[in-house]
Amino acid sequence: MPVNDLRGTFTTExxxxxxxxEKRFGxxxxxITEDRIGIDRLGEPGINANQYHFDTLALHAGTxxxxxxxxxxxxxxxxxxxxxxxxxxxxxxxxxxxxxxxVSALERRLSALEGAEFCSCYGTGLGAxxxxxxxxxxxxxxxxxxxxxxxxxxxxxxxxxxxFRVEAEFVDTSNEEALTAALRxxxxxxxxxxxxxxxxxxxxxxLAARLAKAADTLLVVDxxxxxxxxxxxxxxxxxxxxxxxTKYIEGHNATVGGALVTRDAxxxxxxxxxxxxxxAIQSPFPAWLTLQGIKTLPLRxxxxxxxxxxxxxxxxxxxxxxxxxxxxxxSFAQCELARRQQTSGxxxxxxxxKGGVEAGIRLxxxxxxxxxxxxxxxxxxxxxxxxxxxxxxxxxEQRAAAGIxxxxxxxxxxxxxxxxxxxxxxxxxxx
Ligand code: PLP
Numbered sequence: 001m002p003v004n005d006l007r008g009t010f011t012t013e014x015x016x017x018x019x020x021x022e023k024r025f026g027x028x029x030x031x032i033t034e035d036r037i038g039i040d041r042l043g044e045p046g047i048n049a050n051q052y053h054f055d056t057l058a059l060h061a062g063t064x065x066x067x068x069x070x071x072x073x074x075x076x077x078x079x080x081x082x083x084x085x086x087x088x089x090x091x092x093x094x095x096x097x098x099x100x101x102x103v104s105a106l107e108r109r110l111s112a113l114e115g116a117e118f119c120s121c122y123g124t125g126l127g128a129x130x131x132x133x134x135x136x137x138x139x140x141x142x143x144x145x146x147x148x149x150x151x152x153x154x155x156x157x158x159x160x161x162x163x164f165r166v167e168a169e170f171v172d173t174s175n176e177e178a179l180t181a182a183l184r185x186x187x188x189x190x191x192x193x194x195x196x197x198x199x200x201x202x203x204x205x206x207l208a209a210r211l212a213k214a215a216d217t218l219l220v221v222d223x224x225x226x227x228x229x230x231x232x233x234x235x236x237x238x239x240x241x242x243x244x245x246t247k248y249i250e251g252h253n254a255t256v257g258g259a260l261v262t263r264d265a266x267x268x269x270x271x272x273x274x275x276x277x278x279x280a281i282q283s284p285f286p287a288w289l290t291l292q293g294i295k296t297l298p299l300r301x302x303x304x305x306x307x308x309x310x311x312x313x314x315x316x317x318x319x320x321x322x323x324x325x326x327x328x329x330x331s332f333a334q335c336e337l338a339r340r341q342q343t344s345g346x347x348x349x350x351x352x353x354k355g356g357v358e359a360g361i362r363l364x365x366x367x368x369x370x371x372x373x374x375x376x377x378x379x380x381x382x383x384x385x386x387x388x389x390x391x392x393x394x395x396x397e398q399r400a401a402a403g404i405x406x407x408x409x410x411x412x413x414x415x416x417x418x419x420x421x422x423x424x425x426x427x428x429x430x431x
Contacts, residue, residue: 054113054229055298062108063291074105076288098276102284106291107259110249113228113294114241114261118268120275121259121287125224125244126152127280128258132220132242133157135267135274139165141188146173146203148196148402149222150244151391159393170398173203174334176211183215189240190215193222194231194341197376198386198410199403200325200350202334205341209237218267224248224377229301231342234263247377248347250293251300255286300379300415304347307421308413312349314422320359320429325350348376349411353429360385360407366431369416369424376412381421384410 052060063074077100082093093099107119122128133156137143145157147170157168171182173192183190190212194203205221212219220240221233227248233241243249245257260271275281282290305328312326324331327338328345338345353359364372370383374390384390387406391399399405413421 057109057112058229058297059295061112062105062110074102074288074291076284077101078284096284097279097281098272100281100284100287102291103282103287106282106287106294109291109294110243110245110259110261113297114223115228115232115234116241116261116263118263118265119259119261120268120271121245121257121282122275122280123258123282123286124256125150125242125246125258126156128242128244128260129153129156131271131274131278131280132240132260133161133166134278135270136218137161137164137166137188141165142167142169142185143189143191144169144171144173144179144182144187145191146193146196146201147171147398148199148201148404149191149193150197150224151386151394153191153193153222154391154398155393158395170402172201172401173208174201176204176207179203179208179211183211183217187215187217189218189220191220191222193224195225195327195346195348196402197225198348198350198384198391198408200225200327200346200348201403202327202337202341204337205231205233205236205238212239213237225348226342226346227297227301229298230305230344230346234261236341239264240267245290246375248301248304249297249377250286250290251297251377251379252289252293253375253378253380254293255289257282257286257290301344301347303415304413305344307415307418308347308349309345310418311411311413311421311425312345314425315349315351318426318429320354321351322354323352347413349413351409351411352405352407353409357406360409362431363425363428364409366428367424368427369420370411370428376410378412379415381414381416382412384412386410 065072080096082090084090093101103121107121111117111119122131145168169182172178190208192203192208194205209219218239220242221238222242223231223233224244224247239262241261243259245259262268309328312324312329315321315324326332326345326349332338353363364383364385367383370381373382374384375382386404386408391404
């Protein structure tokens with residue numbers, strides 16, 4: 001089968017990346033207008049986000065040298081409480097369940113990268129989904145969720161929130177008719193994940209935003225798989241962006257964390273209230289590690305994408321591989337949408353080997369360089385069997401409807417030399 005990559009639309013090299021993101025995001029690259037992110041929010045002595053591009057913001061937004069010592073890195077404020085000068089007179093922090101300066105620095109940086117004003121960080125990605133749900137939902141409410149989403153999201157709606165009379169309808173949100181029909185009954189929010197984990201099915205964010213607006217509801221987008229380096233949902237009309245920062249944002253397999261990003265002050269206040277009430281804030285050390293990891297996010301996402309494209313082509317040409325799903329291939333079913341709303345194919349590949357589940361399991365047990373592990377988005381390449389690992393709690397009929405077959409292999413392509421990765425996959429496919 002001929003394989004054409006999307007080079008020419010997608011980026012493979014820094015200069016063209018800048019030019020293309022500038023084109024795609026309206027001539028100002030990832031710069032944020034000053035009225036949305038004030039100078040003060042980026043720190044002293046004043047990194048004015050209006051002047052800077054995405055790569056610069058990834059390094060500088062939200063932090064500034066310590067005014068007392070000149071320390072370049074924001075300290076880890078490992079403190080529970082903050083001494084107050086008088087009753088009612090604090091410096092903006094009172095107790096680290098409500099707020100912490102290291103966490104705030106990460107929140108400022110993530111807001112700048114998503115092109116938003118507000119961000120709140122959580123102990124995990126699912127902590128963010130929980131805070132979102134408890135902030136917005138009441139007993140008797142209904143939500144619509146993409147049918148192919150991370151298994152933990154399904155478990156939260158089906159096995160926890162359902163106990164509080166929250167009804168989640170899982171819908172193929174990539175299908176306009178199905179989505180339109182699902183939005184006819186009032187819902188509190190529409191929750192999409194694009195690309196979806198692990199099938200990589202895409203939902204058209206701009207279309208979902210239009211339909212959500214017409215239905216007078218909110219659109220929440222889980223942007224974990226692409227990050228703002230490759231996709232910016234708020235620019236396309238989303239109300240809230242959710243992240244598991246555990247993945248590419250931190251990028252080094254060192255932390256777990258989550259975030260909710262929005263331009264809406266009222267929503268942000270509600271998230272902060274819920275976060276404080278349920279005790280879901282991120283701790284300062286993981287926030288600090290995430291601040292360091294995020295500095296190389298643009299570079300990593302570019303290299304992840306290049307490596308993934310090479311490996312996807314290798315797999316397509318391989319006689320032991322039955323099917324390859326990668327949004328950067330011209331053979332990808334939603335290739336046109338991928339070109340429209342993403343700046344590259346991303347770093348995740350889903351594939352099936354010939355010989356069914358047994359052959360897939362043999363492959364996963366035979367890799368040496370790739371690690372058989374839960375998680376994705378790390379510098380190291382990870383291989384996963386969604387049906388028995390990340391999506392084991394999703395009912396088999398929902399897995400089947402969403403295309404998560406028992407033989408599906410998920411590859412989170414890392415930053416190793418792609419030749420070494422291809423060698424490893426070759427020996428494992430022949431095992
Ligand atoms: N969203 C997506 C797309 C994920 O893949 C995951 C975890 O794998 C989560 C959310 C949940 O994040 P966490 O594991 O940090 O709780």
